[in-house]
Structure formats: C-alpha cells, structure tokens
Amino acid sequence: ALMNIAEEISVEKKMVNRKMVNVLTQIVRRDSEELLISALQFLKKLSVFEDNKDQMIAPEMLARLVHLSQHPNVNVALLALRVIYNLSFDANVRASLNESRLMSVLVDHLRSPPFRHVVLRLLYHFTMDDGCKSTIAYLREGLVMVLQLVVHFPEPRVGKDLVGLLVNLATHPRTAGVIVESGLFPQVMTRVLKTRDPLLCKVVRHVSSHKEVVDPMYELLMSEGVRMFKWMNEFVRMALCCVDNPDLLVEVLGTLVNITHEDAPWGELCEAGLVDLMTRLLVPSFSEDDIVLECVMLVSNLALCQESAMHVAGSRLPAMLQDILMEKREDEEIVVQILYAFQCLMVFDEVRDAVLQESDLVPCLMEFARARNPAILQQASQTLQLVAEYAGDAMGEAEEGSWIEQIKVFRFEQHNADWCKFVNWELSGGGMSDRMASRDSMMYGEQDEVSADGEEEFAFHLAGGDLVDADDLANRQWQGKDMEQFLHSARLGR
Numbered sequence: 001a002l003m004n005i006a007e008e009i010s011v012e013k014k015m016v017n018r019k020m021v022n023v024l025t026q027i028v029r030r031d032s033e034e035l036l037i038s039a040l041q042f043l044k045k046l047s048v049f050e051d052n053k054d055q056m057i058a059p060e061m062l063a064r065l066v067h068l069s070q071h072p073n074v075n076v077a078l079l080a081l082r083v084i085y086n087l088s089f090d091a092n093v094r095a096s097l098n099e100s101r102l103m104s105v106l107v108d109h110l111r112s113p114p115f116r117h118v119v120l121r122l123l124y125h126f127t128m129d130d131g132c133k134s135t136i137a138y139l140r141e142g143l144v145m146v147l148q149l150v151v152h153f154p155e156p157r158v159g160k161d162l163v164g165l166l167v168n169l170a171t172h173p174r175t176a177g178v179i180v181e182s183g184l185f186p187q188v189m190t191r192v193l194k195t196r197d198p199l200l201c202k203v204v205r206h207v208s209s210h211k212e213v214v215d216p217m218y219e220l221l222m223s224e225g226v227r228m229f230k231w232m233n234e235f236v237r238m239a240l241c242c243v244d245n246p247d248l249l250v251e252v253l254g255t256l257v258n259i260t261h262e263d264a265p266w267g268e269l270c271e272a273g274l275v276d277l278m279t280r281l282l283v284p285s286f287s288e289d290d291i292v293l294e295c296v297m298l299v300s301n302l303a304l305c306q307e308s309a310m311h312v313a314g315s316r317l318p319a320m321l322q323d324i325l326m327e328k329r330e331d332e333e334i335v336v337q338i339l340y341a342f343q344c345l346m347v348f349d350e351v352r353d354a355v356l357q358e359s360d361l362v363p364c365l366m367e368f369a370r371a372r373n374p375a376i377l378q379q380a381s382q383t384l385q386l387v388a389e390y391a392g393d394a395m396g397e398a399e400e401g402s403w404i405e406q407i408k409v410f411r412f413e414q415h416n417a418d419w420c421k422f423v424n425w426e427l428s429g430g431g432m433s434d435r436m437a438s439r440d441s442m443m444y445g446e447q448d449e450v451s452a453d454g455e456e457e458f459a460f461h462l463a464g465g466d467l468v469d470a471d472d473l474a475n476r477q478w479q480g481k482d483m484e485q486f487l488h489s490a491r492l493g494r
Helices: 009-017 020-027 033-046 050-056 059-068 074-087 091-099 102-109 113-126 130-138 140-151 160-170 173-181 185-195 198-208 211-221 231-241 246-258 266-271 274-281 289-303 306-313 317-327 332-344 349-358 361-368 374-394 397-415 417-427 432-443 470-475
Strands: 458-462 487-491
Touching (some): 033 050, 033 074, 074 102, 091 130, 102 113, 113 130, 113 160, 130 160, 130 173, 140 185, 160 173, 160 198, 173 198, 185 231, 198 211, 198 246, 231 246, 231 266, 231 274, 246 289, 266 274, 266 289, 266 306, 274 289, 274 317, 289 306, 289 332, 306 317, 317 332, 317 349, 317 361, 332 374, 361 374
C-alpha cells in the first residue's frame, strides 16, 4: 500500500523525509519472501534518486543485496539484482561490489535466461572499470559464455547490451587475449564479414589494438586450422562497399591500421583497391576527421612495405597528404600522423625520390618545425632531418642547392633564434640611436649603464667590421678554423 501511495512524488518525498529508506534497509534483513519482495520493490523505486541511493550504499547493505541475489526465489534474486543495477551507476559502489563475490554470482546467473538481461546490463556497467575487466578475465568461463551468446545471436545485429559488454571487454589486453584464445574468435570474425555489424567490428578492432594480442590474432586467422587467409582482402572489399556507412568504415580501417605483422599482404591489398579507396576518402572535406586519421595511419603502414610503398608513390596520395596537412593544421593528432607518414615514405629510395620530386614538402615541413606544440615540433624536425640527409640523392644540382640551402639556413636560425633576431634588428637600423646616445654620453664622461635585468647587450661583427648575416654564417666552414680570427664581440658604443 505504501508503495502505491508513493507513486505521487510529493508523497514519496514525505516518506523519504521520515527515513523510509532506513526502515526498508532494516526490513531486507528479514527472511519472509513476501516481505523481501515488497521491500526490494520499494528500494528499487527509491534508488533512482541520488539522495536515496547514498543511504543504501553502506557496506552491510551491499553485502545483504549480494546475498539476496543468490536467493532460491527467482523474484527475490531478480529484484536484488535490479536494486544493485540502479546503485551500480556510482563508480565507488562498483569498486566495493567488485571486491565481493558478486562477479562470480553474475557469471553463474548468465546461464539462466530469466537473469540474462539484467546480468548483461550489470556486467556492462562493471566493465567500464579496468579492475572489473581483470576480474572477468580470470572468470574465463563467463567470457566464453558471452562469446557464445554473440556467435549464436538470432538477429543479424547483436543486441546492444551484449555487444556493448564485449566491446568493453576487448579494450583490456588480458580479456582481449582470452577472446582470441577462446576458440570462438574465428566465428566472431566470420559473423562480422557476413553481417557487417559495426559494433561487432569494433570488437575486432579493439582486440587487434593490443600489441601483445595482434600477432597471435593474425596468426590464428591465417593458420591451417582456421584457413581465413583472405580476411584482410575481405575487409578491403567491405570498406569499398561501405563508404556511405562511416560507423562501419572507421572500424574496418582501424582494424587494418592495427595489423603490424611482417607477413601482412599490403601489396596484394593495394591491388585489391586499397590505394584507390584512400585516394577517394582523402579528398578534402569528403570524409569525417576520424576516417581521415585512419587513412593517414594506413598510409604509414603501406609506406613501411616496399611493394605497397611503390603503389603509394605512384598515386596521388603524397600530394593529397600535403593538402590535408595544411587544411587540418589545427588538428594536432592528424598533423602528427601526416608528418609521421611522410617520415615513413622516406624509408625506400625509389619512394623517397618520387615523393620529394613531386611534392613541395620541404617548405611545409619547415613551417611545422616552427610549431609551439612539442609533439608536432619533434615529428616535423625528425622528418626534416631525414629529408635533409637524402635530398641530395633525390634532386638535380640546381634544385638540390636551393633546398639544401633552405634547410641549412632554417636549422641555423632554429638553433640561434635569439641571436638572429638581434642581428635582424641591427640590420634594420634598430641599434643606431642607441649607439649615438652612447657616444654622446661618453663625451660628457658618462659610463655605460647595465640594463634593469642585469644583462649586457652584445653585437657580433666580422673581423672586417661588418655585421654578421645568418645566410653567411650558414655557408661558412667552421671546422679547424680559429674563431678569434673571424669574430670578435664588443659592447655597444665601443
């Protein structure tokens, strides 16, 4: 009767103010099944409000709920699990429950259809925390049951509660390893290729994202027992057919990006249309940023295999990457990945020559090597260093002189930025008035003053008296020379 009256919010608030939650937590300690059912139903209703929830999460109450979730009466056990589900939105509650034996209770209930729906939702909540994922990895039987439910799901698309749980589990390296070793992973892959389920493909992508798991996964699929030798070709074919389905496309491309096995058939995939697909997807403003990022990372993979790198060099991809680099210059992650892709394209001689001859790469790299972002600065500098080392082999004499000189001057200015700034200030006449004022002061016996910060300013001159130019310094041969013969420093005004 009280629960029916509490359907009105105002009445419910009055009950809460009269400490109804405390009364109900005392009632659930009783053994009467009818009383337990009534009390748990009321607690389930009240637990959706945070103030009420905070009164129910005492350790003794949580332990009692875990105990009731194993009650022989199905209705009592289900209601206890539903109260726990409402409380499990709180991360602290999940951590406390994980320390109890609730996880093993949930795995046991997973076998029973009446419990399966609420158990899957509870497991999904728990697998948002890495500690709970590790616990499930040790409960191998439960993970195998989840995979069996996925493989034999009757609908073309796996239910969201079920596949969402598996996605969470696949993000943890230990559980990802169990998924591969379970014996059911090839069936999961077959279902992905057959149904083209984006969320199930996300599971495969997460599994392949772990360095310690991706090679065993690749070798399993390519083994004689499984005989899925063309699964990567099938992924390329699937990507070609789902350009208008970005949810699936990004997962397919992401899975291919994660494959780093030395025997991966990248050249064969290029012939199957992979390069053409990326050329289409990298048209400016055609694809979403996450798809652009996956394509750029995939170019890096192709560039590290000589056969596929030649396909890249013979395509429009290098020029398109440079265009995207300028278009997405505000996106740190895309910029770093494009710069790394160009670094990978410097690995093989023929590819490097083609990229340097057919693109305006050096000025672009020098621009990003001035960036304030440390990650962009480091990657641009590394790529520029490789270009400087190999540019002479890739260009003619006239072109070589131009690019090499640009890089030399740039690197000198980069490492001597303050000094070059001062020289340019001097050359522009900025120091003339200071020198005249100093000479006038010497005529009247005044002494040089030190600046407020205690630092003295210096101008550097050649032995002949001329100011030093950055371009001139970059061209000089410094090894084995007596520096004092060429340069001397003097204070302003002397």
